[in-house]
Amino acid sequence: MTERERSHAYQFRAAVLALMFTLFLAGCKKTPPPPPPPPPPAASAPTAPTPPARATINSFTAEPSSIERGQASTLSWSISNATDMTISGGVGAVQSQGQRQVFPTSTTTFTLTANGPGGSDTRTVTVNVSTPPPPPPTAPPPPRLSSSDLLQQQAQDAYFDYDKSDVRSDARDALTKDATLLRQIFAQDPNFTVVVEGHCDERGSAEYNLALGDRRASSARDLLVQLGVPADRLKTISYGKERPQCTEANEECWQKNRRAHLSPGQ
Amino acid sequence: MKRILVLGTIVIGCLGSAWAQQVVGEVNKRGEKPKIAVPDFRGGGDAQRLMDVFNRTLAGELQNSGQVNLVAKTLYPLRVPQQPQDFRPPLNGQSQGPWLTDWSGPPVNANYLAFGYTAVQTNQLILSGWLYDVAQSSASSAQLVGKVYLGTVDEDGARKVAREFAADILKQFGAVSLLGSHIYFVSDRTGHKEIWSMNYDGTDQKQFTSYRTITNFPVVAPDGTKIAFTTYPLLASSKAAAPNDPRAALNQQRQNLGQPQIFVHSLETGRKLVYYNQQASMNAASDFMPDSRHLLIYSSAGGGYSIYETDLDGGSIQRLTHSSAIDVEPKVNPKTGADIVFVSGRGGMPQIYKMNIDGTDVSRLTTGEGEAVNPCWSPDGQHIAFAWTRGFEPGNYNIFVMDVATREVVQLTHGAGRNENPVWAPDGVHLVFSSTRAGRTEIYTMLADGTNVQQLTNQGNNEKPVWAKGIQ
Numbered sequence: 001m002t003e004r005e006r007s008h009a010y011q012f013r014a015a016v017l018a019l020m021f022t023l024f025l026a027g028c029k030k031t032p033p034p035p036p037p038p039p040p041p042a043a044s045a046p047t048a049p050t051p052p053a054r055a056t057i058n059s060f061t062a063e064p065s066s067i068e069r070g071q072a073s074t075l076s077w078s079i080s081n082a083t084d085m086t087i088s089g090g091v092g093a094v095q096s097q098g099q100r101q102v103f104p105t106s107t108t109t110f111t112l113t114a115n116g117p118g119g120s121d122t123r124t125v126t127v128n129v130s131t132p133p134p135p136p137p138t139a140p141p142p143p144r145l146s147s148s149d150l151l152q153q154q155a156q157d158a159y160f161d162y163d164k165s166d167v168r169s170d171a172r173d174a175l176t177k178d179a180t181l182l183r184q185i186f187a188q189d190p191n192f193t194v195v196v197e198g199h200c201d202e203r204g205s206a207e208y209n210l211a212l213g214d215r216r217a218s219s220a221r222d223l224l225v226q227l228g229v230p231a232d233r234l235k236t237i238s239y240g241k242e243r244p245q246c247t248e249a250n251e252e253c254w255q256k257n258r259r260a261h262l263s264p265g266q
Numbered sequence: 267m268k269r270i271l272v273l274g275t276i277v278i279g280c281l282g283s284a285w286a287q288q289v290v291g292e293v294n295k296r297g298e299k300p301k302i303a304v305p306d307f308r309g310g311g312d313a314q315r316l317m318d319v320f321n322r323t324l325a326g327e328l329q330n331s332g333q334v335n336l337v338a339k340t341l342y343p344l345r346v347p348q349q350p351q352d353f354r355p356p357l358n359g360q361s362q363g364p365w366l367t368d369w370s371g372p373p374v375n376a377n378y379l380a381f382g383y384t385a386v387q388t389n390q391l392i393l394s395g396w397l398y399d400v401a402q403s404s405a406s407s408a409q410l411v412g413k414v415y416l417g418t419v420d421e422d423g424a425r426k427v428a429r430e431f432a433a434d435i436l437k438q439f440g441a442v443s444l445l446g447s448h449i450y451f452v453s454d455r456t457g458h459k460e461i462w463s464m465n466y467d468g469t470d471q472k473q474f475t476s477y478r479t480i481t482n483f484p485v486v487a488p489d490g491t492k493i494a495f496t497t498y499p500l501l502a503s504s505k506a507a508a509p510n511d512p513r514a515a516l517n518q519q520r521q522n523l524g525q526p527q528i529f530v531h532s533l534e535t536g537r538k539l540v541y542y543n544q545q546a547s548m549n550a551a552s553d554f555m556p557d558s559r560h561l562l563i564y565s566s567a568g569g570g571y572s573i574y575e576t577d578l579d580g581g582s583i584q585r586l587t588h589s590s591a592i593d594v595e596p597k598v599n600p601k602t603g604a605d606i607v608f609v610s611g612r613g614g615m616p617q618i619y620k621m622n623i624d625g626t627d628v629s630r631l632t633t634g635e636g637e638a639v640n641p642c643w644s645p646d647g648q649h650i651a652f653a654w655t656r657g658f659e660p661g662n663y664n665i666f667v668m669d670v671a672t673r674e675v676v677q678l679t680h681g682a683g684r685n686e687n688p689v690w691a692p693d694g695v696h697l698v699f700s701s702t703r704a705g706r707t708e709i710y711t712m713l714a715d716g717t718n719v720q721q722l723t724n725q726g727n728n729e730k731p732v733w734a735k736g737i738q
Contacts, residue, residue, distance in 0.1 A: 214566050
């Protein structure tokens, strides 16, 4: 409810009360004497002209009253009996009721001046403008990973069964991810090549493992090529059992060594 | 001169091979070996300080030959002859001094007596050594060896004359001398696998290659003039890494290596010879043909893992197997040059197969159990030694010997670590092999019956031994 509405409500309630009181008085007197003649109205000086009402600012607000620079505040006002209404601070002439968005760049006091034939009224509101904190220093763009680092951090090994070089389903999943990674790396880095290394666990003979590792590397290479990796960017090498990932003599370790591994080429 | 020596080596090799068969038989029937008494030799003057080394070397050479038994010294008579003049035949049943029967009778019961002495003359160590057959009735008919040997006046000289004398003694029993033979092997003691060489008793270990990557699988030509092996060449970009780069250590681990290739070096000059590798992701040297002019290799050229024969420079290539499986480790029969044994995965786990030199008539030699790898022919071309996991978990190889004609096998090692890459000595009586029985992989020799095991290396890991005849 606005101020104005509130004041109307008071006036209305007062009138109703007055009427009810009059009816009460009238109703209680059973045998009312004839009323005296009404006194002459004291104030009524029918000869003097009614002076015009004074201009009144019923309300003038800024919502919100504190903003950060660049944000908006809404000025709202309500004025009675004014003929000429202006708001300072670049807003200018306004109607008797209204709202206006303002975008002050610093703390600004808006002055509403209402002039009317019965006098003028002035009210002010202040919109506090704070400078926004400087933006957090933009994190330096993450250092662009070299293709080598990207490969070494993200490529997954493909694991094999003992004395086998066919690609298991878990190895296929790993190589499918690797294929996506490789296509991405190769797209960014046209000179980059990758070596597909084949490795074996320590148990077979070194001579046989040289061939078995080569066969694992080429199985992995063939799948990568099927998955769209350009064949001319891949080279294979068998390390047999010369470069174990893990040196303990147990199946967990042996499994880690039976693998195809991607490493940066020349 | 060299040609004559090489020819001589071949002739001796052929004679020796004929004997080797008998010797293997003899070794297997222990106790029938000739019994030799070898009393400690004494040295005159300055030579005496070298006699400890001399006596140990002489006894060791004879003992380790596997071809004779030494009679325990505690049984020897007190009167020990030092030269032929010391023998005095008994007169009317009365002993007049040292005599042959002192050695042939109880408790010594020797068949032979080695004796002699050393002295220093004109700055040389001189050994006078004799071998007598003590079953003979006279000293003059007893003499089998009587010879003078010269060496430097130091421990090396003492060892040299002892080895030469031992070689002459062993020749009497048909043994091929191991004198001058070398064992080439792979050692990682420098931090990289390189080819090394040593004497067959483990002395004089020397680095042969310095590729600083991974060098593996040596094979030596039968004439002893060339060695072939397989190396991962270091590619240019990793060579260029600055030596004081803090990442040098890391770079070393991540060396940029090329695909494994065959290298051939001269053993006379040590230099690398030209060998053109096939365009393939993997080429590995496996054996020389008996003519020392051709190589057997295995390669991934042609899409498989197959066996090829090439010239010494890699030319005139011939493909011998066409299986879709892995075929590796071809070894040609040194006697006939006509049969090849090799390892193949064509039937499942790796097994040893045999075929003709042209690739025909393939048959499996091992039973199909476990994994059978690392075949090596005996010099007589009748036996192969190999590594087999039969009866053991994968990886736990033991050394076996198979008579190729009958396919009978004898197991020589019994579960002491991984025992791999058995290779026959030129004498056909010894085997060299690698074993993890003492923790790291080290090189050992033993007799072809599995006895008399000697450890030759103890620095780093040492493996892939080959026993090469000496060129002298």
